Amino acid sequence: FLSLPLQAKMSRPVQARRLEGIDKNIWVDFVKLAGTYAKVNLGQGFPDFPVPDFLLEALRQALGGNHMLHQYTRAFGHPPLVNVLGQLFGKLLGRELDPMSNVMVTVGAYQALFCCFQAFVDEGDEVIIIEPFFDCYMPMVKMAGGTPVFVPLRPNAPKDGSLMSSADWQLDPAELASKFSERTKAIVVNSPNNPLGKVFSQGELELIAELCVKHDILCISDEVYEWLVYDGRQHIRIASLPGMWDRTVIIGSAGKTFSATGWKVGWTVGPDRLMRHLRTVHQNSIYHCATIGQEAVAQGFQRELTLYGKPDSYFVQLPRELQRKRDMLVQSLVAVGMKPIIPEGTYFLVADISEFKSEVPDVPDSDEPYDYIFTKWMMKNKGLAAIPLSAFFSETSGKNHTNFIRFCFAKEEATLKAAIDILQKWKEEKTS
Numbered sequence: 001f002l003s004l005p006l007q008a009k010m011s012r013p014v015q016a017r018r019l020e021g022i023d024k025n026i027w028v029d030f031v032k033l034a035g036t037y038a039k040v041n042l043g044q045g046f047p048d049f050p051v052p053d054f055l056l057e058a059l060r061q062a063l064g065g066n067h068m069l070h071q072y073t074r075a076f077g078h079p080p081l082v083n084v085l086g087q088l089f090g091k092l093l094g095r096e097l098d099p100m101s102n103v104m105v106t107v108g109a110y111q112a113l114f115c116c117f118q119a120f121v122d123e124g125d126e127v128i129i130i131e132p133f134f135d136c137y138m139p140m141v142k143m144a145g146g147t148p149v150f151v152p153l154r155p156n157a158p159k160d161g162s163l164m165s166s167a168d169w170q171l172d173p174a175e176l177a178s179k180f181s182e183r184t185k186a187i188v189v190n191s192p193n194n195p196l197g198k199v200f201s202q203g204e205l206e207l208i209a210e211l212c213v214k215h216d217i218l219c220i221s222d223e224v225y226e227w228l229v230y231d232g233r234q235h236i237r238i239a240s241l242p243g244m245w246d247r248t249v250i251i252g253s254a255g256k257t258f259s260a261t262g263w264k265v266g267w268t269v270g271p272d273r274l275m276r277h278l279r280t281v282h283q284n285s286i287y288h289c290a291t292i293g294q295e296a297v298a299q300g301f302q303r304e305l306t307l308y309g310k311p312d313s314y315f316v317q318l319p320r321e322l323q324r325k326r327d328m329l330v331q332s333l334v335a336v337g338m339k340p341i342i343p344e345g346t347y348f349l350v351a352d353i354s355e356f357k358s359e360v361p362d363v364p365d366s367d368e369p370y371d372y373i374f375t376k377w378m379m380k381n382k383g384l385a386a387i388p389l390s391a392f393f394s395e396t397s398g399k400n401h402t403n404f405i406r407f408c409f410a411k412e413e414a415t416l417k418a419a420i421d422i423l424q425k426w427k428e429e430k431t432s
């Protein structure tokens with residue numbers, strides 16, 4: 001043994017097959033670029049304003065109170081949190097929930113998604129994903145051995161030339177139906193949708209639900225932006241439609257709900273016959289989520305349950321504030337010549353940048369799509385960061401959607417004003 005050279009390197013392949021083709025991640029590149037060049041970052045999707053006072057206070061109380069909150073709690077969810085989630089979702093869904101079997105706490109919605117794909121998807125199973133989509137669905141399906149099958153939301157520009165809304169991006173019912181087959185195991189529905197901000201209508205959800213029931217298919221319903229809907233719209237829970245409770249897992253996130261993305265507290269809600277398999281993945285992977293954050297989030301929900309529907313509720317105040325910020329950003333984007341697609345929900349806004357082709361110099365020998373080139377150019381030359389929209393499509397469809405970028409408007413007034421100043425100066429340069 002001692003005669004072996006010290007530098008002896010491993011030569012066998014180390015990477016498991018399940019990692020093949022899923023190693024790229026747009027966030028790594030763009031976060032780095034934004035850090036180097038951007039004065040104002042509206043790319044990454046999280047708030048830069050403080051968490052609400054009541055949540056901070058709940059965390060302070062948890063930190064200084066019962067010392068057992070620094071120890072493990074129940075593996076599938078801290079009892080106060082699953083209890084309050086059971087009460088709230090019971091009320092929202094109009095059914096009695098057992099917090100111990102119908103609710104499970106996860107490390108953010110991300111782990112909830114991971115649990116679903118690992119628990120339900122076998123080698124060869126197909127999972128329908130509606131495009132554009134939150135980018136992790138595809139690699140997670142593949143890692144579980146499944147095959148993603150994509151179906152697009154298709155844009156229909158209003159005939160009168162007015163700005164498009166996220167509602168103008170719709171599924172073609174025949175195209176959607178054509179994707180269901182005996183190989184389909186599940187569909188992922190994300191309403192309100194990241195990146196478009198689309199809030200699926202009752203009719204659209206009924207169409208999906210009918211197909212799920214007809215083909216006996218599971219629904220993974222990512223509802224992390226459930227409280228962020230604007231202009232008086234309603235978020236409809238697909239699990240509340242006929243035949244859907246039994247086949248749906250609802251996914252939520254305290255990160256989005258209480259503007260505390262770094263806490264990574266998420267949850268799943270569903271029937272025990274599905275939840276028991278999520279518990280198996282959970283107990284054989286992370287097993288347990290940080291207790292202290294769960295305790296504070298439980299207190300936050302307790303407050304919201306008491307204030308439900310009242311003007312002081314965070315679930316009323318946050319969307320009102322974000323709608324105002326959405327409208328500020330829309331105005332400035334229009335002034336500079338971008339065509340924003342007005343989001344009905346979430347804190348994202350997609351804008352059409354096709355009018356800027358002549359402003360952005362060609363990059364010789366680049367095989368990057370226009371939206372990537374534009375975003376990098378905007379960061380370097382204007383100091384403003386966004387994210388190219390084609391990153392939210394499969395490789396094939398991404399090639400047809402290179403004229404859009406995504407902004408996040410969950411930002412402090414000062415951050416948004418700084419972005420608006422950049423856009424204003426840009427407009428003046430263009431007109432001078």
Ligand code: PMP
Binds near residue numbers: 134222
């Ligand atoms: N789903 C969607 C649609 C999201 O946008 C995000 C976060 N950007 C997540 C899930 C993950 O949420 P969390 O931070 O709670 O893991």
